[in-house]
Amino acid sequence: MIDQLTEIPRVRQISGEPRRRWFSALGLDLIIWLDALNQPCGFQFCHGIGISEHALTWRPGKGFDYARVDSGEHGAVGYKATPVLRLNGAPNLPKLQQLFQSASDSIPQDI
Numbered sequence: 001m002i003d004q005l006t007e008i009p010r011v012r013q014i015s016g017e018p019r020r021r022w023f024s025a026l027g028l029d030l031i032i033w034l035d036a037l038n039q040p041c042g043f044q045f046c047h048g049i050g051i052s053e054h055a056l057t058w059r060p061g062k063g064f065d066y067a068r069v070d071s072g073e074h075g076a077v078g079y080k081a082t083p084v085l086r087l088n089g090a091p092n093l094p095k096l097q098q099l100f101q102s103a104s105d106s107i108p109q110d111i
Contacts, residue, residue: 004106005030018042021111025103027051032111033059040111047099056091066091 003025011022018033018041027049033042042059046069053069067085 003028003103005103006106023107028099028103030100030104030107038110045096045100047096054088054091055085056096057085 005023005025005028008022008024011020013019018035019038021032021034023030023032027047029044029046029049031044031046032040035041042057044055044057046053046055048054055065055067055069057065057067065085066088068088069085
């Protein structure tokens with residue numbers, strides 16, 4: 001059984017970006033960006049955290065991106081670098097849909 005995504009309280013907001021809400025479960029993260037009316041205006045669904053992390057991101061006007069998360073752990077200079085997203089082909093959408101649906105019962109209906 002997959003853990004349910006639960007909201008992280010008091011998420012740090014980034015100046016100049018839409019407000020965000022963050023939900024997390026073992027191996028999963030869901031970040032929802034909200035517009036000025038508190039309506040979802042984008043999301044990022046991360047899976048495989050701690051193993052082989054990938055992120056499916058959707059933004060209006062840009063559509064979907066699917067990327068592998070390069071953690072920066074193995075930098076050439078011997079210290080951890082900033083994690084970055086590296087485009088990684090097409091996602092297995094049925095698998096991601098099943099993963100999300102099995103972990104999303106606790107997400108509020110407005111999201």
